[in-house]
Amino acid sequence: MGYTNIKVFHDGLPAWKKAKQPLHSVSKSLKNMMDTETPVVLIDVRDADSAKAAHIKGAISIPGDALAAAKDRFPAIKKAPIVLYGADTEAAQQYFSTVRDWGYMNTSVLIGGFNGWQKADLPVASGDTPTEIVYVPKPKAGAVDIAAFSDAASNKLTDVVVLDVRTDDETEAGKIAGAITIPAEEVIERLDEIPKDKQVFIHCSTGIRAEMAYLTLTEKGYQAKFLDANITVADNGTYEISEKE
Amino acid sequence: MNSTLMKTALGLAAVSLLLVPGTLLAKDAKPKVLKPCMQCHTDDTENDIRGRLGSVSMKAETLKVDTGGGSWLVNFDDETILTGAEALNKIESGKEVLVTYRQEDGLLIADSVDVKPPAELDPALLIKLEELAPLVAMGPEKGEFTIVDARPGKLFIEGHIPGAISIYDAQFDKNLDKLPKNKDNLLVFYCGGPT
Numbered sequence: 001m002g003y004t005n006i007k008v009f010h011d012g013l014p015a016w017k018k019a020k021q022p023l024h025s026v027s028k029s030l031k032n033m034m035d036t037e038t039p040v041v042l043i044d045v046r047d048a049d050s051a052k053a054a055h056i057k058g059a060i061s062i063p064g065d066a067l068a069a070a071k072d073r074f075p076a077i078k079k080a081p082i083v084l085y086g087a088d089t090e091a092a093q094q095y096f097s098t099v100r101d102w103g104y105m106n107t108s109v110l111i112g113g114f115n116g117w118q119k120a121d122l123p124v125a126s127g128d129t130p131t132e133i134v135y136v137p138k139p140k141a142g143a144v145d146i147a148a149f150s151d152a153a154s155n156k157l158t159d160v161v162v163l164d165v166r167t168d169d170e171t172e173a174g175k176i177a178g179a180i181t182i183p184a185e186e187v188i189e190r191l192d193e194i195p196k197d198k199q200v201f202i203h204c205s206t207g208i209r210a211e212m213a214y215l216t217l218t219e220k221g222y223q224a225k226f227l228d229a230n231i232t233v234a235d236n237g238t239y240e241i242s243e244k245e
Numbered sequence: 246m247n248s249t250l251m252k253t254a255l256g257l258a259a260v261s262l263l264l265v266p267g268t269l270l271a272k273d274a275k276p277k278v279l280k281p282c283m284q285c286h287t288d289d290t291e292n293d294i295r296g297r298l299g300s301v302s303m304k305a306e307t308l309k310v311d312t313g314g315g316s317w318l319v320n321f322d323d324e325t326i327l328t329g330a331e332a333l334n335k336i337e338s339g340k341e342v343l344v345t346y347r348q349e350d351g352l353l354i355a356d357s358v359d360v361k362p363p364a365e366l367d368p369a370l371l372i373k374l375e376e377l378a379p380l381v382a383m384g385p386e387k388g389e390f391t392i393v394d395a396r397p398g399k400l401f402i403e404g405h406i407p408g409a410i411s412i413y414d415a416q417f418d419k420n421l422d423k424l425p426k427n428k429d430n431l432l433v434f435y436c437g438g439p440t
Contacts, residue, residue, distance in 0.1 A: 001421075001424075001428075002428045003424075003428045003432050004428060004429050005429060005430065005431045005432060006370065006432045006433075006434070007370060007371065007372035007431060007432070007433045007434075008366055008370050008371055008372065008433070008434050008435070009371075009372050009373075009374075009377055009392075009433055009434065009435035010363075010364075010366055010371050010435075010439050011373070011374060011438065011439060012435045012436050012437055012438040012439065013394075013396070013404075013405070013406070013435065013436070013437055013438060014437065014438040015374055015438070016374065016406055016435075017404075019374055019378070021374070021378055021381070021406070022381075022407050023404040023405065023406070023407070024404070024405055024406075024407045024408075024409075025402060025403055025404050025405075026401070026402035028402050029399075029402035029403045029404075032402075081403075106404065108403075108404040109407075165305070166304070167304050167305075170304075183304075183305060184302060184304075184305035184307060185305040185306055185307055185320060188351065188352060189350075204302075208300045208301075208302050209302045209304065209305045209307070211300065211309070212300070212302060212305065212307050212309055212318050215309070215316055215318060216318060
């Protein structure tokens with residue numbers, strides 16, 4: 001095509017992000033996240049008065065000069081998408097590194113900032129923004145709520161059965177009372193041991209095998225959900241669940 | 246060149262459609278090949294699954310491959326031939342893999358798992374981060390360059406190198422007008438990593 005000076009940045013975006021280089025995001029992406037209720041941490045780095053007058057819906061106001069001191073308010077999950085915006089692109093640019101250096105690899109600066117957002121007639125709000133940053137990642141498809149799983153595990157739910165898909169060695173060392181035990185790779189051959197008229201809550205030790213069994217059962221027409229968390233079961237049947245990082 | 250390739254690809258797709266019995270098509274609603282892979286890989290056999298590695302359980306000897314429209318569970322054993330990685334649990338999640346399987350009693354068993362090797366490029370074509378970062382900091386106008394993000398637009402809007410323009414590789418031919426007029430200026434392409 002006649003271009004004389006073509007180069008390929010072969011290491012691509014992963015290398016760019018790893019080197020903590022700046023990233024820009026587009027308002028359309030933020031709007032999509034709002035529309036699909038995808039959790040995002042949105043920080044307004046303009047001064048407090050500007051934020052109070054009008055800010056992007058869902059934003060939290062942390063003026064740029066107070067950002068460094070707000071580290072502890074940021075979520076524990078470093079994968080959380082964090083979008084910073086100022087009045088325009090340039091105004092938030094200098095704060096990117098502050099947040100990125102804390103380890104948030106999905107930090108970006110909103111192109112066009114608040115002015116661009118407002119110009120595009122996208123949703124704004126006014127008044128004080130919440131002060132607490134809340135980030136709860138969207139559960140995976142088929143993941144069961146931990147509280148609901150615990151109710152099922154203590155046999156409080158009569159229409160739910162717990163299926164433990166760990167290996168025989170693992171379940172012999174301790175299993176939840178009343179749970180059906182079938183190793184994940186045998187589920188497909190032992191479907192007749194699983195009641196079809198009940199919901200099946202599946203667990204393993206980390207959620208990986210449980211998700212696989214969930215896919216198998218769902219394809220076979222079962223009402224299944226899986227525990228997407230770490231769980232250890234003691235020999236007396238008591239268990240401990242911890243959320244994944 | 247691209248359009249010739251495309252025609253060949255379409256031709257092959259039409260032929261393989263004719264070969265697949267209708268019943269199989271209806272049953273296999275989930276795709277066996279991830280969409281971006283279809284750009285180059287058009288000669289897959291019926292026993293190939295091409296997608297991103299979702300998860301691997303060494304205990305259950307099962308791996309999950311995501312092909313966009315769904316997920317496939319494939320069992321593996323000591324005889325599964327692995328190329329491109331030391332061990333199945335050493336492959337990064339999300340990496341493109343080709344799984345060739347056989348069916349036994351309704352189970353899929355992997356004969357081989359191939360991890361996609363990075364494309365080989367002429368070293369003279371490459372630009373490194375150390376060279377690119379200062380240019381990007383300067384901006385395309387002052388630095389007199391154009392940087393093109395070749396990933397799908399959805400990924401571009403989520404986060405991209407400042408100053409980049411978005412031209413998804415699969416729609417490259419339709420977007421030639423987005424390229425700079427000055428053909429002697431530096432033109433940089435990047436995507437989601439060496440794949």
